[in-house]
Every structure is written in C-alpha cells, then in structure tokens.
Amino acid sequence: MFNFNKGEEKRERETGKSENAKCRGVFRILSNILLAVTPIIVFEIVQMITVLSVRYKMSQLRTARQIVTRLFSMEVKYQLYNLVIYYALFAVMILIFRKAKVAAVVYTVALVTAALVNYYVIMFRGQPFMLLDIVGMGTAAEVVGEYQFRMPKLLALTMVAVLCFLVIQLIFQRFELGDKSARNRIMRWGVLGFVAIALWQSYPKIQKMENVLLWSVNSDHINKGYMYTLLRELRYFTVEKPEGYSADAVDAIAEKYTEDTEDTETVQADKDTVQATNIIMIMNESLVDFEDVGDLKANKEILPYIRSMNKNVKHGQMHVPTFGGGTARSEYEALTGNSI
Incomplete structure (x- = not known):
C-alpha cells in the first residue's frame, strides 16, 4: 500500500518519460535522509529561537555563543523527550497530508511560528507564551498593532536557514504514504482517530509529569525543551478537585x-x-x-x-x-x- 515511488510512477506515466535509475536512487536516499532528520532539524531551530528570545538584549556575538552552548548542554533525557514529541507530530502530519513534502512544510512552519510567537511575547511583555494564553488571544489581537516587530540579525539568519530547509524539502522530498484513494484516506484517518483516543487516555499521565518552573518558564524552555514544556503545561487547563471538597x-x-x-x-x-x-x-x-x-x-x-x-x-x-x-x-x- 505504501509505495515510495507511487508519485514518481504516476508522473512517469503522464509524461511518458522515465528518470535515470541512478538519479532516482539518489533522490530516494536524499528523501529518506530528509524524512529521518526533519524532526531533529526543526527541534534545533525551535530551540535556537527559544534561546534568542531570552538573549535578545545581548550582543550578537555573545548571543551566538550562548546558542551553541545551550543547544548542546540540554540533558540527554530531555533531548529524547523532545524528539519523541517532534517525531510524533511529524508522523501525524504525514498521516494527515500523505505527501511528506507537504507535511514537512506545514510541520516546520507551524513549529517555527510557535517559537516566534514565544519570542515576540517575551519581547513585548517580558513573560513567555504559555498555553493558557490561548484564552486571551482576542485581547492580544486588539493590541498587537501597537507593537513594533523587530528582527535582529541572528533571528533573520535563522529565518533564512528555515527558508532554505523548506526549499530543500520541496525539491528532494518524494515520499508519499500510499496512493491517493478513498481506501488509503480511510485507513490514515482511522489511525489518526486511534492516536487521538490514545492521547486522550494518556492525559492523566500528562498531569502527573514534572511541574513547570512557573517562576522562570524561560529556563524550562531552554533547559528542558520548548515543546516538552508546552506539553507539561496542559496540566494547568484543569484544576484538580481537592480531597474532601464539597x-x-x-x-x-x-x-x-x-x-x-x-x-x-x-x-x-x-x-x-x-x-x-x-x-x-x-x-x-x-x-x-x-x-x-x-x-x-x-x-x-x-x-x-x-x-x-x-x-x-x-x-x-x-x-x-x-x-x-x-x-x-x-x-x-x-x-x-x-x-x-
């Protein structure tokens, strides 16, 4: 069902031409590599923006050193926690869009945008973005026009790197999760439904995860990962009823x-x-x-x-x-x- 070359074969039938076997092999290797490293690259980009959001007042050179230091100083277990989240989200995107290149673009843009939102929220109010801020999005939309959005050099260079990464995805990523058919769509959405139920059932476990350091959420974003910290913030959407309360x-x-x-x-x-x-x-x-x-x-x-x-x-x-x-x-x- 999941034929890697399904998209290529369709193009070959439509154009009447076939690509050189060696060239197809190179594209397959590059596509597989991209498929494997996309979550890792996006994880590093998001963490880079997160470090910038805290160090934006420093000199450019000093900030660059901080970024390199922070990216490689996170504990291994927290790197693994974050990578599990990033790979899971990427898999969900592929299930939704079927084509890996489309999934990779949407996935990268969405997570980088989330990191940028945190960056500018810190610049404007001095406090990081938290999931509970979603309930105040209406107020934020009313006042956002009063702020000036500035992009320092290091952040601009990061955005250029993101654009290059997206172009590479569009050119070299060929993986498709099966053909475009009703049967394939039903199976993919069935798997997504199963994933949604599994996540709902695991919510009590999320509530028992380690607390977010609310005194300094920025430090948790940097030391334990932005996405892992956001996941732990889900626990604050519900208030646990105290024992004996009535x-x-x-x-x-x-x-x-x-x-x-x-x-x-x-x-x-x-x-x-x-x-x-x-x-x-x-x-x-x-x-x-x-x-x-x-x-x-x-x-x-x-x-x-x-x-x-x-x-x-x-x-x-x-x-x-x-x-x-x-x-x-x-x-x-x-x-x-x-x-x-």
Whole structure:
C-alpha cells in the first residue's frame, strides 16, 4: 500500500518519460535522509529561537555563543523527550497530508511560528507564551498593532536557514504514504482517530509529569525543551478537585466563624442575607522590607509608618507566582485564593 515511488510512477506515466535509475536512487536516499532528520532539524531551530528570545538584549556575538552552548548542554533525557514529541507530530502530519513534502512544510512552519510567537511575547511583555494564553488571544489581537516587530540579525539568519530547509524539502522530498484513494484516506484517518483516543487516555499521565518552573518558564524552555514544556503545561487547563471538597464542607467551615460575629453589625439573619463591607487592599509588589529578609541593623527604623499601622489594619507578606512582571497573576491569586 505504501509505495515510495507511487508519485514518481504516476508522473512517469503522464509524461511518458522515465528518470535515470541512478538519479532516482539518489533522490530516494536524499528523501529518506530528509524524512529521518526533519524532526531533529526543526527541534534545533525551535530551540535556537527559544534561546534568542531570552538573549535578545545581548550582543550578537555573545548571543551566538550562548546558542551553541545551550543547544548542546540540554540533558540527554530531555533531548529524547523532545524528539519523541517532534517525531510524533511529524508522523501525524504525514498521516494527515500523505505527501511528506507537504507535511514537512506545514510541520516546520507551524513549529517555527510557535517559537516566534514565544519570542515576540517575551519581547513585548517580558513573560513567555504559555498555553493558557490561548484564552486571551482576542485581547492580544486588539493590541498587537501597537507593537513594533523587530528582527535582529541572528533571528533573520535563522529565518533564512528555515527558508532554505523548506526549499530543500520541496525539491528532494518524494515520499508519499500510499496512493491517493478513498481506501488509503480511510485507513490514515482511522489511525489518526486511534492516536487521538490514545492521547486522550494518556492525559492523566500528562498531569502527573514534572511541574513547570512557573517562576522562570524561560529556563524550562531552554533547559528542558520548548515543546516538552508546552506539553507539561496542559496540566494547568484543569484544576484538580481537592480531597474532601464539597459545598457542604465549605458551609460547615463557615459555620464555625458565624458564631464569633453574632455581636457585630454583620450578623447573618440567614444564609441568604449578608451586609456588604468595603475592604481596601493594597498589594505593594515593589516594596522590600529588608529588616524582614535578614538580620539587618540600622540606626533608625526603615519602615516606621507601615509598622505603626495596627488599628483596623492587617498586613503581612504574600507568596506570589511571578517576578519582573505578570502583575495580573499576583492580583488573581490575592483576590481569589486560587494558585496559578
């Protein structure tokens, strides 16, 4: 069913000409090589752009050195994890498009585009692209016109290399997954359906994979691979229900504190009546209390006003999920009590 030369034989019948046997053999070898190394090359290109996204403020020469160092410093196990993902995605593309050259072009453009999106998101907001950002694509589309897209030399050279790679695919890639027939199409889509079911069944395992370093996602992109990190981010699309959680359990906890408020103006006549109270919360992210960090000795108190606020005020420290940006995440956690 899966005849490598099916496409060539069809062209030969249509034109009435046959290629030289030796030339066909060379094309077959080149096509097989391309088929085998395409995921590896795309993996390296994506990681190259990922390193550039973090090092774009450095000099060009220094950035080039960082790229070479980072590409070869990733642990072997993480290289293997990423390659499994890249080869699996390439196989899916071939199943969808049948022709390897079309699959390779779509596959390369899609993954390089994903890496470029991460690059420019980091440039614009200082934080990497995450899968959860997909839900905010509408807002991003509204403001994207206000930014200037600049392409440094190393990124431009990388894009030239991508274009050359695509041209090579279009010229030398001849592999086709069977002929163009209804039977072939049914079999390919049947396999894709089986793959989709297998992925759905494996989602619980993805949730148990190692956590993403949310404090510095960029470091995970570089040290553990961009695609492997994206895969692990799938776990954050669902919130695991805590053990023993229920509406009745929440009401039982609330009952403990209702008794303590019976002598105040906020007495609950029943569960449906609550008197609203204004609460002013100041979340000062830029504040640093050096006296609280270490054993600091000074000839006068550093934050006297804050330490003097004891009447009708509660203050303390918060553990936040981000630094150097991402204020909305801290605000969300403070207002809802949910962890990101």
